[in-house]
Amino acid sequence: MGSPSRDEHNGKILDTDSLDISKARSVPLSTPPAPSTEPSSEESAPDGGTLAWLQVIGCFFVLLNTWGIINAFGAYQGFYEIHLLRSHTPSAISWIGSIQGYLLFLVSALTGPFFDAGFNRALLAIGSFLIFFSIMMTSLVKQYYQAFLAQGVCFGIGAGMLFVPSIAVVSTYFDKYRSFSVGVGVTGSSLGGVIYPTLFHSLQPRIGFGWATRVIAFIALVTLGIANLVMRQRLLPSTRRKLIDVSALREAPFVFCTAGLFFGFIALYVPFFYITPYALFKTGASATLAFYFVPIINAGSVFGRVFPNALADHIGTLNTLIPCTLACGVIAFSWMSVDDTGDLLVFAILYGFFSGSFVSLAPTTIVSLSNDLHKVGTRLGMSFSISGFGILIGTPVAGTLLNIHTGKFVHAQVFCAACMMVSCVCLVLARFAKTGPAVMIKT
Template sequence: MGSPRAGDIRKVLDSGCPLPTASSSQPIPAVPPTDPSREGAPDGGTLAWLQVAASFFVLMNTWGIINTFGAYHHFYQLNILRSHSPSAISWIGSIQGYLLMTVGALTGPFFDAGYSRALLAVGSFLTVLGLMMTSQVKQYYQAFLAQGVCFGIGAGMLFVPSIAVVSTYFDKHRSLAVGITASGSGLGGVIYPALFHSLQPRIGFPWTTRIIGLMALVTLAFANLVTRQRVLPATRRKLFDVSALREPPFMLCAAGFLFGFMGLYIPFFYITPYAHFKTGASAALAFYFVPILNAGSVFGRILPNALADRIGPLNTLIPCTFACGVLAFAWTGVHGNVGLLAFAILYGFFSGTFVSLPPSAIVYLSSDLHKVGTRLGMSFGISGLGVLIGSPVGGALLNLGTGHFVRAQVFCAVTMMTSCAFLVLARLTNSGRTLLIKA
């Protein structure tokens, strides 16, 4: 099967289905084609840039807060939920990411029907409610329902409108606009863990979480006030494309994303306890390895994505995925703070590529560009399963009592290498064995 021509992909972009840009913080949701044509896009102006600011705050309070869960995991393990295993606690964070991706894919038809304001309002309410209820948790089921389920559903309802609305206001400067929007999650992944670590010892867990919730309330209220859906799609997107199941490149690529997301977030969840038990890091330094990972990943969504414009998404994604696997294996031999710092920066960098380039790869591998939105939604649903089960499996493999992390580290490495193998097969079945070809 041949790949779509560059001109065809450009038509998809011009119709309102944006690819992830250099600073994308997480996979960009499927956005259906828009009608009327792009000619009327203001491509700037106060209203257009207000949409960028609004969506920036939405991403900061969805993926940005989810990327903070490593900090919560460490606190729960030592305090409120110390009677529960690391695997059980990990389910709280993994269900957040799973629901964000799955609910985000399912909300597409509602956005198509013009309900973006309703999605934002309900999603903002559930997101803030989840955080406020989290501040009251005393037992595991309360944390799971509040921080996991309630927050995850709310974040999923916010995800699609935040990107889709911005894309309809820009044509010439769309990449810049979507890039600024998506960078909000990277900022949130740095700010919120640092805020949690700074405030929790002073004012306690409940008020620290309430302050994070109040920040989300204020910034999401701004997003609700200024967001305006500019155009409606000419056709409504289907949720499932049966023909995709008969295309080996798509299925192999989706399998690669499933295994990749299964192992990708294990360092984000467990690097703090690893530093605490294995490297002799102080409590403060151990805690800050989470924002260091997130900061490294921001750069990983800039340089590799720029390279992907030249050599293709799969040609960029494959070596970066391989690098994540190699680094995960190397992680087993890290026993000092300097080595762990180097690991955090490098792994954050290469993992940033894995979360920003998958939508580009799906567009490249789609033979029918009118089905790109549906196939992106299908890909998110499959990837979400990896997010759901990966970190809890990693938690079940480690033993904090003995400081035994190697099985979780090897699991991370093997899943990333398996992901790389599937992506290589996807490229070979789509583009053949020729190396010097954009793919």
């Protein structure tokens, strides 16, 4: 295996060619490539071996305990509405989950320079502690503000500190298999959305809310501990990434794509948060069956993060993202006609699949629309800081449009579907601004 040379005195890596994230599959990475006179990291990447695949395992565990737990919030949403926080509206409760996702995006954009400076291990350690601490504090909550601070704010900050290092590190260990390796790591986010809500639902009636949540905390502690032990930053970029690239705001493809992602993220998690109460009120499903629609919709997204990405390698990311977004909008509109468990099962699988593709294709689409790959990291941070705001407001707004007590969901469903359609229109405009009216162009 090839490896970068080291300074005999201080052990620092001399190959400072920066990270290449242009082939990333499903999540925003950190530092863009920078000009360098050193040998390329592409040439010296191990592209396999024990150490390289340990990075993939570490990335998997990080995504399991960041996006995976965020995807599982629907289980807590349903529990809070019925039990612990039943005096609060669904909209107010959903702010807890939405702030998790938004802070993950926001903090990720801010941690890039720290990763560039070589503080990967510190980011992993502090972020892991914050996640464990937040889940443990969640097990003790009795009031709304406690849940918001512990489960929402503290968790979101910790997850944001872990997100960039885990994905960026993996990308430096692989050349030929980079997309595949990152894709394997990212599946942890979907599997977390299956495992954790199922675990919570099975344990909570037996050992109570507090200990069910603590079990999740201990699992996170062990798995994140493994990630901290095995993950090693291989390269330090030769230049530091800027937080803002003003020139991107003058490029129509970037602006339209970011707007499309913003509206898409507004709609994206509405079914994830509210499918359980919908199953209870509209399909006559038992409480147990209604709950399991959360893991089902997350299971569908596992496949949505794999197959559309493979297609995008051949026809282009934006060309793949547009029909997947359109499919999400159509399926969201069809949600209004669902009135039995069989139909809702089909809805959950299909929406999970196409929503998973929306998340996984979003960052690589930003990459494909960037003319200068040296600015990709900055533009990803800018785009997701803006579009991530949609996650923050989407589910709370939908919560104000539904009535959990009377079972009126139609306004929230229309809101979800309409926002996804607006997202599709914006993405079409981004493609038109990039390539003009030409159809048969890989974009």
